[in-house]
Structures are given as structure tokens and as C-alpha cells.
Amino acid sequence: MKVLITGASGQLGNELQRTAPAYADATPLTRQQLDITAKDALQRAISAYNPDVVINTAAYVKVDAAEDEPDAAFRINATAVRDLAEICGRSGIKLVHVSTDYIFDGTKSPLPYLEADRPNPLCTYGMSKLAGELYAANLCPSHYIVRTSGLYASRGSSRKGGNFVLSIINKAKNREPIRVVDDIITSPTFAHDCAGAIWKILGSEMPFGIYHAANSGHCSWHEFAQHIVNAAGLHAEVARIKHTDYPAKARRPLWSVLGATNNLDLRHWKKAVEEYIITEGAGK
């Protein structure tokens, strides 16, 4: 199976490469190699590589900045996905498009969001991602929309260097105060596990449609941070704050727990964090 991966230098793009199974002949393309907003380049790349599957992890992910740059967010998260879905649909190529829990508004608390629940994004980033989903679903019959949440990845996976887990560990080691919101609830997800779920969907030829691929269970960002500190064998108290203490530009859902009706069976978020800390050598 020839697989083209866009956004290959990102967290998920990188983990997809690290976890690629034997059945996949994966070609990763970074933004420098393929800017998905350039339709001609997209068409050329797809003609040249002739893939069976495109996995689109490329995205505009700056949630707060998107409020000031809606055009950029929509260009990458929606218009480029429209072009990609149109090309894939026309050529009979399967499209895996990665999306987000931020397409939901949080009002389903305390029940997890399932694949068929009605989206209602609260911010520009969420709206642009939902528009991308709709284009993928409507223009490419062979589509998988894979929603995930709260991604963190191996140290080498982010060109931005670092993620929430490593930043909490660094603060604990440096004895800096750690304050984290306890009123936003999510399902933190190890990008390695999300990548594994995508390979499982493709490898088992699961039915086309929407999939939720988040680690199971849920927690507040505060509980997530405290578990990171404990799992790393460090001693630090994480102080609780409210999301209103640090107003952000973008409105986020206060509850965005992704449940799943599929059988992807991602492990519990606590187990994933523990393994992450061991494999990264990030503990005490």
C-alpha cells in the first residue's frame, strides 16, 4: 500500500513514520516538500507518487492565533482539504483526514462525544477543521476522518520542540510554580497511539467514515499535569486554576472527551503517559 503523508515534520506525521507497518510503503512530505495550499503542487505530487492512500496531518494548529488569522486557518484546514479531497476522490485514492475534538462545543458533558454527535465549534480553528471534514466527506467517497485530542509526541516529533508533558516535567525539575486549569476536561492522547489507530484502520480496511482515536478515559488538564509529575517520579504540587484566570483569545470547549463506537481500543491515557515518560527518558 503506497501511502503519502502530509505535514510529515509535525507530531502526528512523525509518529506515523515511526510506526509505519510492513504493509505500508510510506512517503512522508514536509511542508517544505509539499505545501498543501498549492493546488498545482498537490496535483503534481499525487500524480508523481501515485499513492493508494493520502494521510493528511498538515494543519494550521495555532488555536488562539487563528482568531486573528482566519484566512490562513481556513486556507490550510479547509480550502486545501477541499482540493486534496477533490483530487483523491477523482483518482480513487483513499483519504485519511485528521481532525479535532474542537469541532464540539462541550455541552454534552458528562457524556463522551461519539462519532455521530452534532459538531458545533466555538472557535475559528474548530470551524476551519469542521469545514475540512465536510469537504473530505463530501468530495472523497473513500474517506476516513480521524478525530483526536490533546496530542503529545516524542521529543523529536515536534519542530516546535516540546509539548505539554515535557514542559510540565521541566517546570517540576526546575522547581518552577506549575498552575494548570482544572475546569477543562479532555482525553490526552499520545500521538504514537493515534498513529497506531490510523494504521489499524487502513490495515484492517475498516469501513469509511468518522473515527475517534483518543486515549481512553478523560481528565482535567490539572489532573493530567499532576499525573505527569507523579509518573516522572518528581515531587511537585500542581496548583489548580480556572480557565477564566487566563482568558484566551479562542473559546474552547470545556468538555471535549472523545468516546468511540469503533473497536480501535486505545489504551488509557494514564498508561500512555507512563510509557511516554519511560521511552523519552524524561523522568527523574
Ligand SMILES: NC(=O)c1ccc[n+]([C@@H]2O[C@H](COP(=O)([O-])OP(=O)(O)OC[C@H]3O[C@@H](n4cnc5c(N)ncnc54)[C@H](OP(=O)(O)O)[C@@H]3O)[C@@H](O)[C@H]2O)c1
Ligand atoms: N496538537 C493537538 O493537540 C491536536 C489535537 C486534536 C487534533 N489535532 C489535529 O491533529 C493533526 C496533527 O496535529 P499535530 O499536533 O501533529 O500538529 P503539528 O505538530 O503542528 O504538525 C502540523 C504539521 O502541518 C504542517 N503544515 C502546516 N501548514 C502546512 C501546509 N500549508 N502544507 C503542508 N504542511 C503544513 C506543519 O509544518 P510547519 O511546522 O513547517 O508549519 C506541521 O509539520 C492536525 O490535523 C490537528 O488539527 C491536533
